[in-house]
Amino acid sequence: MKNLTRLIFLGLLLIPVLGYSQRWKLSRSEYMYGVGISNYVGDIGGANTRDGSGFADIDIGCTRPVIAVGYRYRMYQRVAVKANFTYANMCGTDDKSVNEGRSYSFTANLFELNGHVEYHITEEKQMVSYSSMSLRGKLKKVNAGVNLYVFVGLGGAYFKSNPSEGSFDGRYVGNKNMALVVPFGVGLKYPISPKSYIGLEFGRRFVTSDYIDGFSPEPSEHKDVYYFTVISVSYKIKKKSYRRPEYRF
Secondary structure, X not given: OHHHHHHHHHHHHHHHHHHHOOHHHHOXXXXXXXEEEEEEEOOOOXXXXXXXXXXXXXXXXXXXXXXXXXXXEEOOOXXXXXXXXXXXXXXXXXXXXXXXXXOOEEEEEEEEEEEEEEEEOOOOOOOOOOHHHOOOHHHHHOOOOOEEEEEEEEEEEEEEEEEOOOOHHHOOOOOOOEEEEEEEEEEEEEEEEOOEEEEEEEEEEEEOOXXXXXXXXXXXXXXXXXXXXXXXXXXXXOOXXXXXXXXXX
């Protein structure tokens, strides 16, 4: 009799856990808002030596703001797709770079629309609270955890650069304003309530254009690149369903 009682008690404890394993299907969709920073790497500016490349070419002084909105849909428990619309301001300057004597500089406004696929390396866990745990307050957040994911996608960008006065010596090109972009990167999410998350995403964009800055030297070996680092808040859209029974002790 004691063993039967223990089995029943254990079964009652497992009911919420088993139910949670499918909870993601009730909230596949979420929308998000984010702010962050952009960093441009191209033909203007860069490192102060010829050996500089990649991250060494990022000019911290030309960090500019980003505003983003997005919509995510979870196709499977660890796979999601996301649509993003982002506005970014960018700039670049030859000041304190290997090309300082050229004295070129610019600012630009860029609008990007993309879609990407995410693979969640760690399981996304929601902050949940069951009535059966009401006497064990610490267990109300037992499912909270950092969710790590990687992403890759495809999109398009429209940009308009503005050269600083006296820049480019007639070499400015202002009519090439669109390009394909390939975003990829890594992100983190952490639940702050049962329906909302805070996130951090870092992504790099490969671009099919060399004219975000309005300038392409002859010959140019590389296309322009830019980075977005975005902090976001996302909200789950819960699917309507029948009322689930509460389990109380």
